[in-house]
Amino acid sequence: ARRPKNKSFAVLGLGRFGGNLVAELHNLGAEVLAIDSNPEKAESFAQYATHTVAANATDERTLANLGIRNFDHVIVSFGEDIQSSVLTTLVLKEMGVKKVWVKAQNSYHQKVLDKIGADHIIHPERDMARRLAHHIISEKILDFIELSEEHSIVEIIATKKINGKSLLDLDIRAKYGCNIVAIKTSDKIKVSPMADEVITTGDVLIVIGSNKDINRFEKEGV
Ligand code: ADP
Numbered sequence: 001a002r003r004p005k006n007k008s009f010a011v012l013g014l015g016r017f018g019g020n021l022v023a024e025l026h027n028l029g030a031e032v033l034a035i036d037s038n039p040e041k042a043e044s045f046a047q048y049a050t051h052t053v054a055a056n057a058t059d060e061r062t063l064a065n066l067g068i069r070n071f072d073h074v075i076v077s078f079g080e081d082i083q084s085s086v087l088t089t090l091v092l093k094e095m096g097v098k099k100v101w102v103k104a105q106n107s108y109h110q111k112v113l114d115k116i117g118a119d120h121i122i123h124p125e126r127d128m129a130r131r132l133a134h135h136i137i138s139e140k141i142l143d144f145i146e147l148s149e150e151h152s153i154v155e156i157i158a159t160k161k162i163n164g165k166s167l168l169d170l171d172i173r174a175k176y177g178c179n180i181v182a183i184k185t186s187d188k189i190k191v192s193p194m195a196d197e198v199i200t201t202g203d204v205l206i207v208i209g210s211n212k213d214i215n216r217f218e219k220e221g222v
Pocket of ligand 1: 012013014015016017018035036037038041055056057058077078079080081084
């Protein structure tokens with residue numbers, strides 16, 4: 001497993017998103033500072049966080065006293081309160097925090113965050129909704145990751161249409177312009193599969209390419 005121990009994280013706002021983030025960073029062995037203005041909320045994360053603080057994260061002095069500047073990643077996750085989120089992001093960037101991640105509530109919020117120098121803007125609901133939409137529109141699509149506006153990595157389930165065929169038989173790159181980077185079978189994953197690799201119904205193909213090419217492959221090729 002990766003060792004996150006050299007990196008330090010501070011999560012501001014322990015709502016549904018921030019709270020789950022703290023718990024997962026803890027599970028991965030990372031050190032986390034958790035801050036929430038609600039003392040009971042902060043206290044309830046004592047088991048996960050290295051350090052919990054009940055404080056208003058928009059307050060510059062509080063952040064300075066906590067040495068927030070020295071954290072590698074600071075995540076602002078009180079999305080509901082747009083004003084606080086913007087103000088805190090501004091303060092963190094002014095203080096020189098290297099990587100500021102911010103949960104955005106809507107596209108206006110995102111625009112402002114972008115202007116004031118947020119390094120990464122997260123839209124958990126929008127992104128999860130997109131992934132779910134792809135999955136429920138086509139039962140063949142299990143998951144998808146957006147690489148850019150036009151490119152994605154998609155997990156597509158192999159139907160019986162291609163059962164017993166090899167990658168060479170399918171010739172996906174030439175026919176559809178996309179590439180299979182891995183094949184997940186019931187018990188293992190084959191990364192960078194060889195051309196003679198044979199596909200069985202139910203295998204999961206991990207495909208990379210332009211959305212247009214992937215769509216065509218998903219509709220016609222699998
Ligand atoms: P989610 O949608 O992920 O639940 P919320 O915006 O509802 O996110 O999360 C709000 C959390 O952030 C609450 O626990 C709230 O107490 C905390 N919070 C809101 N404003 C501040 C602030 N200025 N400083 C610190 N914590 C805050």
